[in-house]
Amino acid sequence: MSDLQVSLEVPGRVHAAFAAERGDVIAVIGPNGAGKSSMVKAIAGLVPATGSVLLDGTDLVTRPTRERGLGVVFQDQLLFPHLDARRNVAFGPRARGLAKAAALARADAWLERLGVADLAERRPGQLSGGQAQRVAIARALATEPDLLLLDEPMSGLDVGVATALRIELAAHLAEFGGISVLVTHDAIDALTVANRVLVLDRGAVVQDGTPDEVSQRPATDHVARLVGLNVVHRERSLLAFPPSAVTLSLGEPEGSARLRWHGEVGRVTTHGGAVRVVVRTAGTGPELIADVTPAAATELGLVPGRAVWASTKETSVRAYDEPRR
Numbered sequence: 001m002s003d004l005q006v007s008l009e010v011p012g013r014v015h016a017a018f019a020a021e022r023g024d025v026i027a028v029i030g031p032n033g034a035g036k037s038s039m040v041k042a043i044a045g046l047v048p049a050t051g052s053v054l055l056d057g058t059d060l061v062t063r064p065t066r067e068r069g070l071g072v073v074f075q076d077q078l079l080f081p082h083l084d085a086r087r088n089v090a091f092g093p094r095a096r097g098l099a100k101a102a103a104l105a106r107a108d109a110w111l112e113r114l115g116v117a118d119l120a121e122r123r124p125g126q127l128s129g130g131q132a133q134r135v136a137i138a139r140a141l142a143t144e145p146d147l148l149l150l151d152e153p154m155s156g157l158d159v160g161v162a163t164a165l166r167i168e169l170a171a172h173l174a175e176f177g178g179i180s181v182l183v184t185h186d187a188i189d190a191l192t193v194a195n196r197v198l199v200l201d202r203g204a205v206v207q208d209g210t211p212d213e214v215s216q217r218p219a220t221d222h223v224a225r226l227v228g229l230n231v232v233h234r235e236r237s238l239l240a241f242p243p244s245a246v247t248l249s250l251g252e253p254e255g256s257a258r259l260r261w262h263g264e265v266g267r268v269t270t271h272g273g274a275v276r277v278v279v280r281t282a283g284t285g286p287e288l289i290a291d292v293t294p295a296a297a298t299e300l301g302l303v304p305g306r307a308v309w310a311s312t313k314e315t316s317v318r319a320y321d322e323p324r325r
């Protein structure tokens, strides 16, 4: 039996099941409203749910939040405003029975590890967003939980701050012996920090795999976009191909070994040295992304509304079965 077995229903919002082993770092991704936050909050006991959350065989679902023994880093319940950083971090170990001096010493050690030891005396109101997030992570890890839940821990941080914190967080989570569940909007978080990725869509788990599996064979359009691929359906298969493998032309492309779609140019942006063009295909066809050279974009007159053909070689396409739901 797995160390963690979750099977939860939040009526109308989530009906999801997954299992995890100690040491797993699971990224939960999916579009807005997919139920990611609701699922982790239900695991924490902050959203009413039915089902079970078996941690080492014990069902937590009937216990109040504070008796679940979890570490949480949630946007809307970060730090106690009236306690300084050190006391915020010492709070959990104290509540679990550690003597005051030992709890404060543990807090200092965690603040040191998160690089914020010099801020120990500050209250949350005197910390920047990134500093507060480091203290919140220290607070969650200081309780040495078996299960750590993080909901968008990098959101709202500057890119530079988020990058530094992501690298450190990856190291802390890898070292932490428990199970981490990390909700994120960011493909980089999912692919670099986690060893498993759960894709949620409309409240259900639609894909569960390693970062490689999910990024090479995305099961949903949302994940395909996150990892920068086009995905189209063909019968029961999915076909994935990168924007750089898409050719745009004004006339219908020749040759049988090409997949082709007729459509019109949508948004046009720059992407690295290329011009990134969204092509809205006709009817219920897919929305495709093509990266073309600036010269080609000029020659074809790629402005929004222009009718174009998008095509790709069969050999550029990775075909795989649609994951079973």
Ligand SMILES: Nc1ncnc2c1ncn2[C@@H]1O[C@H](COP(=O)(O)OP(=O)(O)OP(=O)(O)O)[C@@H](O)[C@H]1O
Residues within 6 Å of the ligand: 012, 013, 030, 031, 032, 033, 034, 035, 036, 037, 038, 039
């Ligand atoms: N407090 C609430 N009461 C009722 N419905 C809610 C509540 N919070 C969220 N929902 C609904 O539940 C569904 C899942 O929302 P949730 O916030 O869990 O998704 P999410 O995947 O975390 O989204 P996001 O990426 O936008 O944060 C949505 O349809 C949302 O409107």
